Amino acid sequence: MQAKLALADGTVFTGRGFGATGETTGEVVFNTSMTGYQEVLTDPSYTGQIVTMTYPLIGNYGTTPDDQESTRVQVAGFIVRELTRVPSNFRSNNSLDGFLKASNVVGIEGIDTRALVRRLRVRGSMNGILSTADLDDASLVKKAREFPGMEGRDLVSEVVPKQAFKWKDGFGAFADHVIPSKPATKRVVAIDYGMKWNILRCLTQVGCEVTVVPGTASADEVLSHNPDGIFLSNGPGDPAAVGYAIDTVKNLIGKKPIFGICLGHQLLGLAFGAKTFKLKFGHRGANQPVRNELTKQIEITTQNHGFSVDPSTLPSNVVPTHINLNDNTLEGLKHTSLPVFSVQYHPEAAAGPHDSSYLFEDFRKMMG
Incomplete structure (x- = not known):
């Protein structure tokens, strides 16, 4: 054919x-x-x-x-x-x-x-x-x-779940001897903008009971579940086009510990007042080298994104934490005083394979 x-x-x-x-x-x-x-x-x-x-x-x-x-x-x-x-x-x-x-x-x-x-x-x-x-x-x-292309299109609304649900699958991406499975002692609300299931498995494995809510949920809807922490997921399309999600994240900052991955990272950047831009051909693959600016260690990461946060537009109380060694684009950020951090790459995909597993542990510890 x-x-x-x-x-x-x-x-x-x-x-x-x-x-x-x-x-x-x-x-x-x-x-x-x-x-x-x-x-x-x-x-x-x-x-x-x-x-x-x-x-x-x-x-x-x-x-x-x-x-x-x-x-x-x-x-x-x-x-x-x-x-x-x-x-x-x-x-x-x-x-x-x-x-x-x-x-x-x-x-x-x-x-x-x-x-x-x-x-x-x-x-x-x-x-x-x-x-x-x-x-x-x-x-x-x-x-x-x-074809209209990707810029300016809200694709999140096409992939979000129709209603909230509790995640039941306990399978983990990382071996038990690397991250032991723990009893669920913390409640996490994961805002689903087009989330990969392995993220939920990783959160479960570090001791989180996870409730998934649609990416269209308001801050009040998220907080009504009384979570110990809030997770912002990956998702498709142009982050600047998802205004309702940016507004929700703005209203959540400072209320609970927050961890974002990929689109969640971009939405955090936009909520802090930064800008995003479209990469020439994006980062997609399981071999992207990233330097942790806090430890100076190198992580081999899986990535899938066509947009990036411009680090020069970050406010003074938000600092870069990870940098892509191929093109020096921003791969992570954190707030200097609030319990909020994010990464652009996908730690749940285990490209290293365990280089980035600490991020889920860090989120668990941040919740107390």
Whole structure:
């Protein structure tokens, strides 16, 4: 089955379709991880994006419900160099092809992903369209150029849960001998802007009873659960477009200890009065080096973000705590007197694998 990927700059790639048939538009981005493709596919932070995997062979260990980060596939489309059609793993219960078919998500294989990624690195992430239906180059490029893009779009409202619930899954991302499972002695409200499930597992593992509320919740709704601490989750899209979330965070600062990850980090920055900006091609992968400015230790991190907080706009009582060593962008911040901190990267993804596990422990200790 022939498929085509067209970019807004007029570039067209021709390959073979897999997964569902049809057509999808989105921002074309790339992820440098060698493994973890199912976690990528089900991460709500990828809503509205067509994801390219830079590792050339994808699908070799199939898929399993145990590796999901949400209830469904969240990406708009998926691009690989070579698809493994016969997976080999005792945990697998479906192939990648079958997984995308069941999720009605279009994929393409057999294109030069190295050339595609080089183009995205030079020109920046750009809008694109992936199709097995319309194979006319000019028509596809026109559609790609008409896609509205990510800036200014509130994608959080598309992925938040409909109502609050208590998290019951106690599985942890880190081995018990690294972070022992503890009885739940602290109540945490996790504000879900498009949260990965492994964050909830990590909070549970350090001794937190977690109630999840939608990202549209007000400060009064969050505080009505009488939490010991508040967690701000990851999520998709432009943080500056989620005004209701920024207002909620503003009204929560100083009321309870707060810990944010990814979009939660960006929302904290905006709530403190800082500004965010769009990165040229974003940070997506499991090999991003970050320096902890407080300890000077280096962490290997997993990242997935297209926007960043401008450290030069932070107020004097908010200081940088982590810096990305590839481009010196801000990867963490904290308030100098209030129990509030955040990181841009994903400690729950265990890229190090245990380099960043201390952050969940720090949040637990901050609650007393």
